[in-house]
Amino acid sequence: MVTLTALYKRPEDTAAFDDHYTNVHTPLVAKVPGLRKMEVSRFSKMLTPPNALISDQPYLECTMYFDNMDSFKAAMASEENKAAGKDLMSFAGPLVSMFVGVREDITL
Amino acid sequence: MVTLTALYKRPEDTAAFDDHYTNVHTPLVAKVPGLRKMEVSRFSKMLTPPNALISDQPYLECTMYFDNMDSFKAAMASEENKAAGKDLMSFAGPLVSMFVGVREDITL
Numbered sequence: 001m002v003t004l005t006a007l008y009k010r011p012e013d014t015a016a017f018d019d020h021y022t023n024v025h026t027p028l029v030a031k032v033p034g035l036r037k038m039e040v041s042r043f044s045k046m047l048t049p050p051n052a053l054i055s056d057q058p059y060l061e062c063t064m065y066f067d068n069m070d071s072f073k074a075a076m077a078s079e080e081n082k083a084a085g086k087d088l089m090s091f092a093g094p095l096v097s098m099f100v101g102v103r104e105d106i107t108l
Numbered sequence: 109m110v111t112l113t114a115l116y117k118r119p120e121d122t123a124a125f126d127d128h129y130t131n132v133h134t135p136l137v138a139k140v141p142g143l144r145k146m147e148v149s150r151f152s153k154m155l156t157p158p159n160a161l162i163s164d165q166p167y168l169e170c171t172m173y174f175d176n177m178d179s180f181k182a183a184m185a186s187e188e189n190k191a192a193g194k195d196l197m198s199f200a201g202p203l204v205s206m207f208v209g210v211r212e213d214i215t216l
Binding site: 008009035036041042043044061062099103104106 | 113117138143144145150152153155158170208213
Protein backbone atom coordinates (compact mmCIF):
# COMPACT_ATOMS: atom_id res chain seq x y z
CA MET A 1 0.00 0.00 0.00
CA VAL A 2 1.04 3.61 -0.42
CA THR A 3 2.02 5.08 2.93
CA LEU A 4 2.64 8.43 4.49
CA THR A 5 5.04 8.09 7.42
CA ALA A 6 5.41 10.82 10.03
CA LEU A 7 8.43 10.59 12.32
CA TYR A 8 8.57 12.92 15.32
CA LYS A 9 11.53 14.23 17.27
CA ARG A 10 11.01 14.09 21.03
CA PRO A 11 9.11 17.22 22.14
CA GLU A 12 10.20 19.21 25.17
CA ASP A 13 6.80 18.86 26.83
CA THR A 14 5.83 15.26 26.12
CA ALA A 15 2.61 15.43 28.16
CA ALA A 16 1.30 18.44 26.19
CA PHE A 17 2.37 16.78 22.92
CA ASP A 18 0.67 13.49 23.80
CA ASP A 19 -2.53 15.24 24.77
CA HIS A 20 -2.69 17.26 21.55
CA TYR A 21 -1.60 14.32 19.39
CA THR A 22 -4.19 11.95 20.80
CA ASN A 23 -7.13 14.25 21.39
CA VAL A 24 -6.83 16.85 18.62
CA HIS A 25 -4.50 15.70 15.84
CA THR A 26 -5.43 12.03 15.52
CA PRO A 27 -9.18 12.70 15.17
CA LEU A 28 -8.41 15.23 12.39
CA VAL A 29 -6.20 12.74 10.53
CA ALA A 30 -8.82 10.01 10.92
CA LYS A 31 -11.22 12.15 8.84
CA VAL A 32 -8.93 12.22 5.78
CA PRO A 33 -10.76 10.47 2.90
CA GLY A 34 -9.16 7.28 1.62
CA LEU A 35 -7.16 6.62 4.80
CA ARG A 36 -7.38 2.84 5.27
CA LYS A 37 -5.26 2.24 8.32
CA MET A 38 -3.23 4.21 10.83
CA GLU A 39 -0.57 2.78 13.12
CA VAL A 40 1.40 4.57 15.81
CA SER A 41 4.71 3.47 17.32
CA ARG A 42 6.03 4.96 20.53
CA PHE A 43 9.73 4.29 20.87
CA SER A 44 11.37 3.39 24.17
CA LYS A 45 14.95 2.52 23.26
CA MET A 46 17.49 3.14 20.51
CA LEU A 47 19.83 0.19 19.99
CA THR A 48 22.30 1.91 17.66
CA PRO A 49 24.42 5.05 18.04
CA PRO A 50 23.45 8.23 16.18
CA ASN A 51 24.61 8.15 12.55
CA ALA A 52 24.61 10.34 9.45
CA LEU A 53 20.84 9.92 9.03
CA ILE A 54 19.43 10.11 12.57
CA SER A 55 20.72 12.12 15.49
CA ASP A 56 18.59 10.64 18.26
CA GLN A 57 15.84 8.19 19.15
CA PRO A 58 12.60 9.37 17.53
CA TYR A 59 9.68 9.92 19.88
CA LEU A 60 6.80 8.64 17.80
CA GLU A 61 6.04 7.33 14.33
CA CYS A 62 2.72 7.24 12.56
CA THR A 63 2.13 5.24 9.36
CA MET A 64 -0.95 6.14 7.31
CA TYR A 65 -2.05 3.67 4.62
CA PHE A 66 -3.79 4.37 1.29
CA ASP A 67 -4.91 1.97 -1.44
CA ASN A 68 -2.76 3.45 -4.19
CA MET A 69 -1.07 6.65 -5.38
CA ASP A 70 -4.26 8.12 -6.85
CA SER A 71 -6.04 7.64 -3.54
CA PHE A 72 -3.07 9.15 -1.70
CA LYS A 73 -3.00 12.20 -3.96
CA ALA A 74 -6.73 12.73 -3.57
CA ALA A 75 -6.32 12.46 0.20
CA MET A 76 -3.51 15.01 0.22
CA ALA A 77 -5.65 17.47 -1.76
CA SER A 78 -8.67 17.12 0.53
CA GLU A 79 -9.96 19.81 2.89
CA GLU A 80 -9.70 17.30 5.73
CA ASN A 81 -5.98 16.84 5.05
CA LYS A 82 -5.43 20.58 4.88
CA ALA A 83 -7.01 20.90 8.32
CA ALA A 84 -4.85 18.08 9.70
CA GLY A 85 -1.73 19.61 8.14
CA LYS A 86 -2.48 23.04 9.58
CA ASP A 87 -2.94 21.49 13.01
CA LEU A 88 0.29 19.49 12.62
CA MET A 89 2.29 22.62 11.90
CA SER A 90 0.73 24.34 14.92
CA PHE A 91 2.09 21.89 17.48
CA ALA A 92 4.86 19.89 15.78
CA GLY A 93 6.25 21.83 12.81
CA PRO A 94 9.93 21.63 13.81
CA LEU A 95 9.54 18.08 15.16
CA VAL A 96 8.00 16.17 12.28
CA SER A 97 9.49 14.59 9.16
CA MET A 98 7.19 13.08 6.53
CA PHE A 99 7.93 10.45 3.89
CA VAL A 100 5.88 8.94 1.08
CA GLY A 101 6.53 5.30 0.36
CA VAL A 102 5.22 1.88 -0.48
CA ARG A 103 4.82 -0.62 2.35
CA GLU A 104 4.51 -4.37 1.99
CA ASP A 105 4.08 -7.36 4.27
CA ILE A 106 6.98 -9.77 4.10
CA THR A 107 5.89 -13.40 4.10
CA LEU A 108 7.42 -15.26 7.04
CA MET B 109 2.64 -5.19 19.87
CA VAL B 110 6.30 -4.76 20.70
CA THR B 111 8.25 -3.72 17.62
CA LEU B 112 11.79 -3.48 16.44
CA THR B 113 12.12 -0.80 13.78
CA ALA B 114 15.12 -0.63 11.46
CA LEU B 115 15.58 2.58 9.50
CA TYR B 116 18.20 2.63 6.75
CA LYS B 117 20.11 5.52 5.26
CA ARG B 118 20.31 5.37 1.46
CA PRO B 119 23.22 3.13 0.45
CA GLU B 120 25.67 4.18 -2.25
CA ASP B 121 25.00 1.04 -4.27
CA THR B 122 21.25 0.55 -4.01
CA ALA B 123 21.18 -2.46 -6.36
CA ALA B 124 23.72 -4.37 -4.27
CA PHE B 125 21.91 -3.36 -1.08
CA ASP B 126 18.53 -4.45 -2.43
CA ASP B 127 19.89 -7.79 -3.56
CA HIS B 128 21.50 -8.54 -0.21
CA TYR B 129 18.55 -7.22 1.77
CA THR B 130 15.99 -9.27 -0.10
CA ASN B 131 17.89 -12.47 -0.78
CA VAL B 132 20.17 -12.81 2.23
CA HIS B 133 19.10 -10.60 5.12
CA THR B 134 15.32 -10.97 5.00
CA PRO B 135 15.42 -14.80 5.02
CA LEU B 136 17.72 -14.67 8.08
CA VAL B 137 15.40 -12.29 9.92
CA ALA B 138 12.38 -14.41 9.01
CA LYS B 139 13.88 -17.29 11.03
CA VAL B 140 13.99 -15.32 14.30
CA PRO B 141 11.72 -17.13 16.79
CA GLY B 142 8.67 -15.17 17.95
CA LEU B 143 8.64 -12.83 14.95
CA ARG B 144 4.94 -12.43 14.12
CA LYS B 145 4.96 -9.95 11.27
CA MET B 146 7.47 -8.04 9.17
CA GLU B 147 6.68 -5.00 7.06
CA VAL B 148 9.01 -3.09 4.76
CA SER B 149 8.57 0.47 3.52
CA ARG B 150 10.55 1.82 0.60
CA PHE B 151 10.47 5.60 0.59
CA SER B 152 10.15 7.65 -2.57
CA LYS B 153 9.73 11.22 -1.38
CA MET B 154 10.42 13.38 1.67
CA LEU B 155 7.79 16.09 2.17
CA THR B 156 9.60 18.05 4.89
CA PRO B 157 13.02 19.69 5.01
CA PRO B 158 15.81 18.06 7.05
CA ASN B 159 15.53 18.90 10.74
CA ALA B 160 17.36 18.30 14.01
CA LEU B 161 16.36 14.62 14.00
CA ILE B 162 16.71 13.52 10.36
CA SER B 163 19.19 14.74 7.78
CA ASP B 164 17.71 13.10 4.68
CA GLN B 165 15.00 10.85 3.28
CA PRO B 166 15.53 7.34 4.66
CA TYR B 167 15.90 4.60 2.08
CA LEU B 168 14.00 1.76 3.73
CA GLU B 169 12.24 0.92 6.96
CA CYS B 170 11.48 -2.51 8.37
CA THR B 171 9.10 -3.06 11.28
CA MET B 172 9.31 -6.41 13.06
CA TYR B 173 6.46 -7.35 15.40
CA PHE B 174 6.54 -9.47 18.56
CA ASP B 175 3.74 -10.46 20.93
CA ASN B 176 5.21 -8.82 24.02
CA MET B 177 8.46 -7.74 25.67
CA ASP B 178 9.30 -11.25 26.92
CA SER B 179 8.92 -12.63 23.41
CA PHE B 180 11.03 -9.77 22.04
CA LYS B 181 13.81 -10.37 24.57
CA ALA B 182 13.85 -14.10 23.83
CA ALA B 183 14.02 -13.31 20.12
CA MET B 184 16.94 -10.93 20.62
CA ALA B 185 18.84 -13.61 22.59
CA SER B 186 18.30 -16.32 19.96
CA GLU B 187 21.02 -17.77 17.74
CA GLU B 188 18.88 -16.88 14.72
CA ASN B 189 18.90 -13.21 15.74
CA LYS B 190 22.64 -13.26 16.31
CA ALA B 191 23.08 -14.55 12.76
CA ALA B 192 20.76 -11.86 11.38
CA GLY B 193 22.55 -9.18 13.39
CA LYS B 194 25.98 -10.31 12.20
CA ASP B 195 24.74 -10.21 8.61
CA LEU B 196 23.20 -6.77 9.16
CA MET B 197 26.49 -5.33 10.37
CA SER B 198 28.28 -6.87 7.36
CA PHE B 199 26.32 -4.91 4.76
CA ALA B 200 24.57 -2.04 6.55
CA GLY B 201 26.38 -1.23 9.81
CA PRO B 202 26.81 2.52 9.17
CA LEU B 203 23.40 2.79 7.48
CA VAL B 204 21.00 1.30 10.00
CA SER B 205 19.32 2.72 13.11
CA MET B 206 17.25 0.47 15.33
CA PHE B 207 14.48 1.35 17.78
CA VAL B 208 12.40 -0.68 20.21
CA GLY B 209 8.83 0.46 20.65
CA VAL B 210 5.19 -0.39 21.06
CA ARG B 211 2.98 -0.13 17.98
CA GLU B 212 -0.80 0.10 17.96
CA ASP B 213 -3.55 0.34 15.39
CA ILE B 214 -5.54 3.55 15.66
CA THR B 215 -9.26 3.04 15.23
CA LEU B 216 -10.57 5.07 12.30
